[in-house]
Amino acid sequence: MTARSDELAEILAGLKQPQKMISPKYFYDERGSQLFDAITHLPEYYPTETEFRIMRDNVDEIADLVGPQASLIEYGSGSSRKTRVLLEHLYDLAVYVPVDISEDHLIATALKVRGEFPDLEVLPVVADFTQPFALPDPAIMPRRNVVYFPGSTIGNFTHDAAQHLLEVMYQEAGADGAMLIGVDLQKDPAIIERAYNDSAGITAEFNLNMLTHLNREFGFDFDVGAYTHSAIYDEDEGRMVIELISQRDQVVTIDGETIAVADGEAILTEYSHKYTLEGFANMAQRAGFAVRKVWTDADELFSVQYCVRG
Numbered sequence: 297m298t299a300r301s302d303e304l305a306e307i308l309a310g311l312k313q314p315q316k317m318i319s320p321k322y323f324y325d326e327r328g329s330q331l332f333d334a335i336t337h338l339p340e341y342y343p344t345e346t347e348f349r350i351m352r353d354n355v356d357e358i359a360d361l362v363g364p365q366a367s368l369i370e371y372g373s374g375s376s377r378k379t380r381v382l383l384e385h386l387y388d389l390a391v392y393v394p395v396d397i398s399e400d401h402l403i404a405t406a407l408k409v410r411g412e413f414p415d416l417e418v419l420p421v422v423a424d425f426t427q428p429f430a431l432p433d434p435a436i437m438p439r440r441n442v443v444y445f446p447g448s449t450i451g452n453f454t455h456d457a458a459q460h461l462l463e464v465m466y467q468e469a470g471a472d473g474a475m476l477i478g479v480d481l482q483k484d485p486a487i488i489e490r491a492y493n494d495s496a497g498i499t500a501e502f503n504l505n506m507l508t509h510l511n512r513e514f515g516f517d518f519d520v521g522a523y524t525h526s527a528i529y530d531e532d533e534g535r536m537v538i539e540l541i542s543q544r545d546q547v548v549t550i551d552g553e554t555i556a557v558a559d560g561e562a563i564l565t566e567y568s569h570k571y572t573l574e575g576f577a578n579m580a581q582r583a584g585f586a587v588r589k590v591w592t593d594a595d596e597l598f599s600v601q602y603c604v605r606g
């Protein structure tokens with residue numbers, strides 16, 4: 297099977313579950329990446345600006361912990377905005393490897409980063425990081441691998457999947473490696489819900505764009521206008537539940553298959569888990585990591601954590 301038919305099979309299997317679901321990785325075509333960038337500038341979406349501030353305030357300490365001639369491997373690099381703080385401050389970085397599924401956006405970003413940091417080797421990798429992928433060989437042998445996973449993208453995985461991903465990163469980091477990760481924290485649910493229900497409607501557009509992406513890329517015939525955005529915080533589970541709600545009984549067809557979607561039925565498109573510091577430390581520990589240092593903002597909205605082999 298080609299990767300494409302694997303993806304289609306994965307999407308169809310999700311739509312045939314009693315709770316219909318589509319992986320959030322399908323948010324990110326070129327338009328989806330642009331919409332996510334717009335989200336990061338919204339006044340309601342606190343994670344990006346808060347993480348930025350934490351990075352800027354503590355980058356010297358981060359640089360000391362990382363040390364010279366590291367290889368920086370970033371999972372889900374997007375526009376590499378926060379990464380630039382690291383690229384400016386890490387000592388004598390050996391190579392920057394941004395990894396992302398959104399191909400055009402990744403390549404355009406990598407070219408921009410190359411222009412801004414002409415002495416740095418930048419080796420982009422287009423890959424689904426939940427599947428095994430090969431890392432490129434850098435020209436300079438790095439002293440250590442640092443896996444960088446900002447934005448709390450870890451929150452978009454269930455606890456089991458997140459644990460597995462951390463285990464993969466542990467292997468990737470290697471013997472003397474480390475992980476620098478952004479983790480969004482549990483807080484007043486009203487603050488969290490506002491971040492996913494912005495008044496400009498950009499998050500709704502981001503959510504709905506997934507269907508436009510699937511129609512174009514795989515040949516589905518979702519009636520995009522017949523779904524609405526829903527984003528509710530589940531306090532018991534400590535996670536945002538982001539869904540598309542069908543506004544009428546309808547049928548989606550693909551390759552001769554039909555999927556019935558009832559009026560009011562939800563398609564789950566994303567979880568965004570929020571952690572306690574203790575909860576994340578336990579999960580990291582189960583993956584083999586020890587949390588060496590945690591930085592937060594004064595209100596403890598968000599955390600950046602430096603983890604080493606436990």
Ligand code: SAH
Nearest residue numbers: 321324372373374396397398424425446447
């Ligand atoms: N790190 C950036 C972007 C976060 S948005 C920030 O902190 O602002 C999540 C990013 O991860 C997007 O760029 C998306 O394309 C990428 N992504 C999501 N799922 C992915 C997957 N399974 N494999 C590779 N990249 C993925």
Ligand code: AVI
Nearest residue numbers: 335447448449451452499568
């Ligand atoms: C990429 N990820 C961490 C974002 C989040 O907050 O869970 C994706 C997002 N979905 C809606 N708004 C932002």
